[in-house]
Amino acid sequence: xxxxxxxxxxxxxxxxIFLTLLAITAAGLVFSLYGDYSGEFIQKNGWCMMLYQLPLxxxxxxxxxxxxxxxxxxxxxxKASSYKQLFTLEKRGRIYDAKLMTGLSMTLLSVLIYWSVLxxxxxxxxxxxxxxxxxxxxxxxxxAAATAVxxxxxHGISMLFKNQAVSFFTGAxxxxxxxxxxxxxxxxxxxxxxxxxxxxxxxxMGLYGWTSEERxxxxxxxxxxxxxxxxxxxxxxxxxxYALGKYLFCRKET
Amino acid sequence: xxxxxxxxxxxxxxxxxxxxxxxxxxVKEGRIYGFLGPNGAGKSTTLKMLLGLVxxxxxxxxxxxxxxxxxxxxxxxxxxGSLIESPSYYGHLTARENLKIYQTILGVPEKNIDEVLKIxxxxxxxxxxxxxxxxxxxxxxxxASALLSFPKLLILDExxxxxxxxxxxxxxxxxxxxxxxYGMTVIVSSHILSEIDQMADDIGIIAAGRMKYQGELSRLHxxxxxxxxEEIFLDLTGKDVSL
Numbered sequence: 001x002x003x004x005x006x007x008x009x010x011x012x013x014x015x016x017i018f019l020t021l022l023a024i025t026a027a028g029l030v031f032s033l034y035g036d037y038s039g040e041f042i043q044k045n046g047w048c049m050m051l052y053q054l055p056l057x058x059x060x061x062x063x064x065x066x067x068x069x070x071x072x073x074x075x076x077x078x079k080a081s082s083y084k085q086l087f088t089l090e091k092r093g094r095i096y097d098a099k100l101m102t103g104l105s106m107t108l109l110s111v112l113i114y115w116s117v118l119x120x121x122x123x124x125x126x127x128x129x130x131x132x133x134x135x136x137x138x139x140x141x142x143x144a145a146a147t148a149v150x151x152x153x154x155h156g157i158s159m160l161f162k163n164q165a166v167s168f169f170t171g172a173x174x175x176x177x178x179x180x181x182x183x184x185x186x187x188x189x190x191x192x193x194x195x196x197x198x199x200x201x202x203x204x205m206g207l208y209g210w211t212s213e214e215r216x217x218x219x220x221x222x223x224x225x226x227x228x229x230x231x232x233x234x235x236x237x238x239x240x241x242y243a244l245g246k247y248l249f250c251r252k253e254t
Numbered sequence: 255x256x257x258x259x260x261x262x263x264x265x266x267x268x269x270x271x272x273x274x275x276x277x278x279x280x281v282k283e284g285r286i287y288g289f290l291g292p293n294g295a296g297k298s299t300t301l302k303m304l305l306g307l308v309x310x311x312x313x314x315x316x317x318x319x320x321x322x323x324x325x326x327x328x329x330x331x332x333x334x335g336s337l338i339e340s341p342s343y344y345g346h347l348t349a350r351e352n353l354k355i356y357q358t359i360l361g362v363p364e365k366n367i368d369e370v371l372k373i374x375x376x377x378x379x380x381x382x383x384x385x386x387x388x389x390x391x392x393x394x395x396x397x398a399s400a401l402l403s404f405p406k407l408l409i410l411d412e413x414x415x416x417x418x419x420x421x422x423x424x425x426x427x428x429x430x431x432x433x434x435x436y437g438m439t440v441i442v443s444s445h446i447l448s449e450i451d452q453m454a455d456d457i458g459i460i461a462a463g464r465m466k467y468q469g470e471l472s473r474l475h476x477x478x479x480x481x482x483x484e485e486i487f488l489d490l491t492g493k494d495v496s497l
Contacts, residue, residue, distance in 0.1 A: 007355045014346045014383075076344060085342040085399060088305050088331045089359045254307045 004090065004098035008073075017072050018106055021065055025110040028061030029117055037125050041216035046127025048221045050118060051139050051205040058143055059178050059199035065107055066151040067171030073103050074158035074167075084254040092250045096159060100242075104151050111147055115140045135223075138204065146198035149237045150174075153195055156245025160252065192230050195237060201230045256283040256319075258407055258439040259304065264313035266299050266463075273299050275463040277313070281441055281456070284433050288454025288471065289443040292491055296463040297443040298339060301411050304441075305336050317407065332360075335405040337413055341396025345385030349376050349395050352384060353402060362403045370398040374428070390421035397428070408432060410442045414449060426453055447487050461491035 012018070032054055036042075042049055077083060077099075086095055119131055158167040178196025181187065182203075191197030206224040210216060259281035266274040274296040281287040291297045302308040304315060306327040315322040317330050343352050353367045371377040374394040379387075384395060393413060400408055410429065414422045430453055432438045444450050450457060450471075457474060459467040467474060467490050477486050 003358050003361070007358050010351065010355050010358065011344060011347075013351065076346075080342050080344045081340055082342040082344070084302075084305075084307055084338050085336070085356070086359070087307055088334065088336055089328075089356065091328065253309070254302070 001094065001098060001101075004094060005102060008098055008102040011076050012073075012102075015072065015076065017069060020072065021069055021106055021110050022113075024061060024065045024068060025114050028057055028065075029114060029121075031061065032057040033118075033121055039216065041219060043126075044128045045221050046125065047122055047129070047131045048135070048205055049207075050122065051135060052203075052207050052221060054118070054139070055143075055199040055203045056179065056182055058146070059182060059196065060175060062107075062111065062143065062147045062199070063150050063171060063175040063178065063196050065110055066147060066154045067167065067175075069103050069107055070151060070154040070158040071164045071167045071171075073099055074155070075164050077159075078162045078164070083252075087254060092252075093246055096246050096249045099159065100152065100155050103155060104148060107147055107151050108144055111140070111144050115143070135205070142202035142204070143199070145234050146195075146202060149195045149198060149234055149241065152238060152241045152245065156241055156248070159245065159249050188227070192227065192233060198230070198234060202226060255285075257281065257316075258283045258318060259287075259441065260316045261300075261304075262314040262316075264300065264303060264315065265311045266296070266303060266308060267311040272311075272463050274303070274310075277460070277463070277465050278468075279458055279465065280468065281439060283439050284437060285455040286429065286433060286440045286442060286453055288450035288457045289441055289460065290447060290450045290457060290487070291443075291445060291460035293445055295445075295460045295491070297445075297460060298411050300460070301336075301338060301409055301441065301443060304409060305331065305334070305338065307338070332403070333406045334409065335400035335403065335407070336409040336411075337393075337396040337400045338409070338411045340415075341392050342399065343384045343387075343392055343395055346383060348381055349379055349384055349387075349398070352395065353398060356399050356402050360403050366402055366404070370401045373401060374398045389416045390418065390424075393417060393421070393425065397425070404436055404438075406438060408438050408440045410440065412444055413442060414444065414446075422449070429453055447484055451483060459487065459490050466490040 037046065119136065122131055154167060154171055157170055158164065161167060174194065174196040177194055178199065181191035181194060181197040182200035184190060191200040204224055204226050206222055207219060208222055209218040209220055257280050259279065261277055261279040264274060264277040265272060277300060289297050299308060303310050306322065318333065320326060320330055322330060349371060350367060353370065357364060357367055368377065374397050376391060376394055376398060384392065387395065397413065414425050417425060426449065429440060429442060432440055442453060454471050456469065457471045458465060474486060475483060
């Protein structure tokens with residue numbers, strides 16, 4: 001497997017794939033963090049407020065990152081017509097896994113970078129007190145899990161279809177539905193079942209008491225309960241998408 | 255003489271239609287086997303089955319005396335090089351970088367890269383990206399990838415497709431030299447009769463998925479001395495097929 005991972009790095013030369021990922025992460029950070037942090041409520045509750053606000057931005061930018069990276073990596077093989085050569089040298093499943101590991105590691109690294117920048121940003125803005133690390137680690141784990149599901153799904157689609165428009169439209173439509181689902185609290189099943197909605201389904205910080213007239217006067221932040229079924233669905237999706245994608249890829253005739 | 259490749263009743267069906275039908279193929283060691291047939295005869299499908307890229311519907315394949323199965327496929331293919339249809343190349347990389355990928359997977363010495371680049375005369379291309387290569391150069395790069403491990407068996411599917419006359423001549427000379435210089439057995443497919451006539455020791459003629467003739471090329475001439483090779487070929491394959 002090590003030699004296949006080395007090959008993946010060789011193939012990425014001159015493709016600026018990681019740079020593209022960093023650009024998407026940077027765009028996500030600008031979108032997430034740009035705002036007015038002067039209010040007393042925000043200064044006092046800044047750390048938790050970020051946890052409340054971020055899943056929406058995550059639901060836009062991380063799916064885009066998954067879509068772009070998986071597609072760029074798979075397209076390298078499609079354009080090179082390399083499967084017919086590679087399949088005579090190595091097991092198909094291992095080729096699938098090596099590419100998945102490369103792309104998934106990079107995408108999860110971008111989640112980690114994003115998360116680290118949040119902590120640094122909070123310190124620079126001087127939010128009150130120390131960051132609640134337990135909650136931030138939970139947020140990191142939830143974001144990473146939702147991103148992993150999406151990456152595995154997009155990887156399968158990108159590897160199976162030569163035409164990357166299939167991957168692009170699946171990702172774009174899915175992202176749209178995922179973001180839309182966060183504005184429909186009356187339909188929890190939508191975000192719990194659609195992989196792009198997991199960022200919302202895993203959100204555990206809630207804002208209560210906010211009104212358009214009084215704004216933050218009576219507002220407070222509280223940890224919400226997350227339906228345990230979501231964790232099970234995520235685990236099932238990870239196994240299902242991985243197993244199905246790999247099975248179909250291994251069955252593929254070139 | 256030992257046989258490097260044999261197929262027994264090899265069959266491939268697509269949607270109930272037999273694309274390759276009960277094909278018995280015998281390729282002898284150290285020879286150039288010309289696999290000739292009109293377009294759509296089943297040549298590429300047969301070669302893909304030999305490489306495990308397409309699963310046969312029925313029949314058996316034996317390579318180097320071992321029956322090809324999903325378990326031993328890679329072990330057998332370690333000693334096989336191939337160029338199927340168009341060459342595989344990563345356009346954003348140089349020829350050397352392309353070969354480095356296959357060399358890493360194969361685990362062969364790095365000096366093989368220089369050697370094969372010299373053989374196909376791509377050793378002076380430096381940092382030129384392969385997307386900027388001419389068709390002939392891409393084809394030669396495909397051949398270089400196939401030769402990288404100096405395999406015992408080389409499978410080439412229409413290697414002269416799209417080449418100009420000089421390129422065809424060059425490719426032909428190169429293929430002809432392989433059995434003598436490196437002891438390789440070569441299977442080369444083509445739909446061009448004259449090309450195979452100038453390269454092959456043995457020949458297999460396939461039409462509509464069925465083997466119509468197999469044996470030494472010289473014997474094909476003897477089938478009917480009053481007819482040209484082209485006429486014999488058309489008699490075997492049917493006059494309505496395109497060459």
